[in-house]
Amino acid sequence: MASEFVFTTFAALYGSSASRAAFILLDCAVVAAILYLTRQLLLRSRSIPLPPGPKKLPLLGNVLDMPTSQEWLTFAEWGRRWGDMVSVSIFGQNIVILNSANVAVELLEKKSSIHSDRPVMEMGGELVGWKNTLVLVPYGDRFRSFRKMFHQVIGTHSSMDKFHYLEEEETHNFLRALLRSPEEFSRHVRHTAGAIILRISHGYRVKADSDPFITIADEATEQFSLSTAPGGFLVNLIPPLKHVPDWFPGAGFKSTAKTWAKTLDQMAEGPYQYVKDQMTSGTAEPSFTSELLSEPDLTKSREFDIKWSSASLYSGGADTTVASITALFLVLSLFPEVQAKAQAEIDQVVGQTRLPTCADRENLPYVNAFALELLRWHAVTPTGVPHRVMEDDIHNGYLIPKGSLVIPNVWYLLHDPRVYNEPMEFRPERFLGPDAEPDPRNVCFGFGRRICPGRVLADASVFISAAMVLSVFNVTKHTEDGRVVEPPVGQTSGTISHPLQFKCSIIPRSSQAVELINGQD
Numbered sequence: 001m002a003s004e005f006v007f008t009t010f011a012a013l014y015g016s017s018a019s020r021a022a023f024i025l026l027d028c029a030v031v032a033a034i035l036y037l038t039r040q041l042l043l044r045s046r047s048i049p050l051p052p053g054p055k056k057l058p059l060l061g062n063v064l065d066m067p068t069s070q071e072w073l074t075f076a077e078w079g080r081r082w083g084d085m086v087s088v089s090i091f092g093q094n095i096v097i098l099n100s101a102n103v104a105v106e107l108l109e110k111k112s113s114i115h116s117d118r119p120v121m122e123m124g125g126e127l128v129g130w131k132n133t134l135v136l137v138p139y140g141d142r143f144r145s146f147r148k149m150f151h152q153v154i155g156t157h158s159s160m161d162k163f164h165y166l167e168e169e170e171t172h173n174f175l176r177a178l179l180r181s182p183e184e185f186s187r188h189v190r191h192t193a194g195a196i197i198l199r200i201s202h203g204y205r206v207k208a209d210s211d212p213f214i215t216i217a218d219e220a221t222e223q224f225s226l227s228t229a230p231g232g233f234l235v236n237l238i239p240p241l242k243h244v245p246d247w248f249p250g251a252g253f254k255s256t257a258k259t260w261a262k263t264l265d266q267m268a269e270g271p272y273q274y275v276k277d278q279m280t281s282g283t284a285e286p287s288f289t290s291e292l293l294s295e296p297d298l299t300k301s302r303e304f305d306i307k308w309s310s311a312s313l314y315s316g317g318a319d320t321t322v323a324s325i326t327a328l329f330l331v332l333s334l335f336p337e338v339q340a341k342a343q344a345e346i347d348q349v350v351g352q353t354r355l356p357t358c359a360d361r362e363n364l365p366y367v368n369a370f371a372l373e374l375l376r377w378h379a380v381t382p383t384g385v386p387h388r389v390m391e392d393d394i395h396n397g398y399l400i401p402k403g404s405l406v407i408p409n410v411w412y413l414l415h416d417p418r419v420y421n422e423p424m425e426f427r428p429e430r431f432l433g434p435d436a437e438p439d440p441r442n443v444c445f446g447f448g449r450r451i452c453p454g455r456v457l458a459d460a461s462v463f464i465s466a467a468m469v470l471s472v473f474n475v476t477k478h479t480e481d482g483r484v485v486e487p488p489v490g491q492t493s494g495t496i497s498h499p500l501q502f503k504c505s506i507i508p509r510s511s512q513a514v515e516l517i518n519g520q521d
Helices: 002-014 018-044 069-080 101-111 122-127 141-154 159-179 182-202 212-228 240-245 252-281 288-293 302-334 336-349 358-363 366-378 409-413 454-474 510-519
Strands: 085-090 093-098 392-393 398-400 405-408 473-477 505-507
Touching: 069 085, 069 093, 069 409, 069 505, 093 101, 093 182, 101 159, 101 392, 101 405, 122 212, 122 240, 122 252, 122 358, 141 302, 159 182, 159 240, 159 252, 159 358, 159 405, 159 454, 159 510, 182 252, 182 288, 182 302, 182 454, 182 505, 212 302, 212 505, 252 288, 252 302, 288 302, 302 336, 302 366, 302 454, 302 473, 302 505, 336 473, 358 366, 358 454, 454 473, 454 510
Parallel strands: 093 405
Antiparallel strands: 085 093, 392 398, 473 505
């Protein structure tokens, strides 16, 4: 598989001619050799070893070992073989993979002052332009400015309270859409996630069906996932390839990057200009962007940061929440006993004469645990986004050299049998009682200064979606010609991971539920 990956990757980059690919590979190997040997000489001058891992080849390092999909599964296997910190190298670039939540906290949180940078991702960051968004912005003053803006508007539970009515209103619209065409639940999930995040980020109310801002966000976030995935584009591993002329055979990635850059620019500029126009006319709804644009004496630099911080919120929430809510329907179809137990709690606490609200959460411990288990069971960002070490670090007797990439294997941290009993099962009970297992929100939203700034919003969205759907619908496995169709259990590859495509049956629980769905907010 590994040798096939190298051949097909170079063939895709440089054309179908094996000889041409071989010459390019040779040129790249020479550059890589210099980098590799220099690094090895430096490392040999130190007595402290790197973390263990697969055997490295001269020049190539572990490029032949790297998986091209489902990376988290390979990383987990390496962890079982070599321990909680695994070291690999790709053309001289050192990568440390973490397979323990405790080690991730010790490195990425307790040592966050040197573990909070991001790597330069040539395809997604530099060529496409995602370096302007929070997820890839380098650690420094601009990063701190972004974090401050997020914390100011949506960073705490109290600051998010003012948006709860909005989430409830849009989720109620979601229920109506499900009632009309339940077979299109995936489309409704995506539309609702976009509706919520666009109202919070830009005060924009989406169109009932196809909305241009949601469409462009879907395209951009899919392109982000592809352009930043560990096994994605070779230019991310060999940065000098970005200097290959556009006309050079196989330089198609540069054309792709230009197209994707236009998509990203449209995603950021369109909603931002909408807010400015609304503010000029005095009709702007309260939002993340309008609140920040109300600051006095705005500079061009500040406006640029506001535009891209709001685009960060918009893009960050548009796809990640979609993955979680889609997984909600998979879980409900797979675990009917869990669904029944959650519905019984809602019926007892909320009743059947109104829909649940965010304010009910503290009185719905099992439904709250259900939402937490949903975040754990389906890891939306299974390998996170790599951190970059800003100076040499020594941890547990191993050297993590300056410039190393540190990848927390989030999927495994959420499925570690040392932490979660029967991790592949969906069991909300694991978060209840005196022996409750660790809160997955401490892992799934990232670590340290790179923790997701929209986590309070995401957490609230998952809860209210689960509670409202459970209150009025029964979700079961899809049937065709009288036969039950088992849904596939698995995840797509990419930085943002969705459940594999599946079908399910979504039916109102009663005529009273239908009245609730069709009622006014």
